Amino acid sequence: VQKYIKYHTNCGIKSVLFKKENKSGGSKLIKKYFLLLQSDNRKKADGELFRHFQNLETNKTIYTMKALIDRILKDGKCYEGGILKVDKFINHQMDPNLMKQVAVELIRRYASTDINKILTVEASGIAPAIMMGFLLDLPVVFAKKKKPSTMSGMLSTTIFSFTKQREYTVCISKDYLTPNDKVLFVDDFLAYGNAAKGIIDLCQQAGAELVGMGFIIEKAFQHGRDAIEDAGIRCESLAIIDSLNDCRIKIRM
Secondary structure, three states, X not given: OHHHOOOXXXXXXXXXXXXXXXXXXXXXXXXXXXXXXXXXXXHHHHHHHHHHHHHHHHHHHHHXXXXXXXXXXXXXXXXXXXXXXXXXXXXXXXXXXXXXXXXXXXXXXXXXXXXXXXXXXXXXXXXXXXXXXXXXXXXXXEEEOXXXXXXXXXXXXXXXXXXXXXXXXXXXXXXXXXXXXXXXXXXXXXXXXXXXXXXXXXXHHHOOEEEEEEEEEEEHHHOHHHHHHHOOOOEEEEEEEEEOHHHOOEEOO
């Protein structure tokens, strides 16, 4: 039951478990749940909760996916070489409402996973990561593409950028990625999986547990998922592009 309690604030998520919830407050569902618990009817209480969230999750998934897919088809621009430009609403100008929906859906998918930190790479992954961190009340750390002069004791790796066609070094302070961390990596795109491979390397260096990776958009024809799943890491994407041939966006439904 407790794994589903990351819902129910005005933004759709509650970052605490029921056992931490104030019994006098919250939604009607929470009140009903505790009334049933107080009558020692735990089985019925759990049943009510699970039925509610099964319906809620199905509706949220359909709504979030449709909103994202519709926006990609409306405002996404396709270029030669398998490039999809979504800078009108994701990675230059951002739509905060859509970003909130993205964060809620990724949180739902990892609701049963033990996470104590959100990890990303600057810059385009910061927006969804911050939104998730805010909703879950978790710290967010991002790998920097330039080493600050004040950073000492850093972890670093090299990543090849598909869109910029060059390699760059990313780094994280050892203070913010440790063996005690169970991290969820979040980014805007999954293409060839180069950033993902770099993050896997950083987590291995730190001894941190990488519990999963979540992406707003996946370009399936570039097979980045293979490297992630071959490493035994769970991968979730909210919109999967099967093809950009002839500059036509084909999204998996």
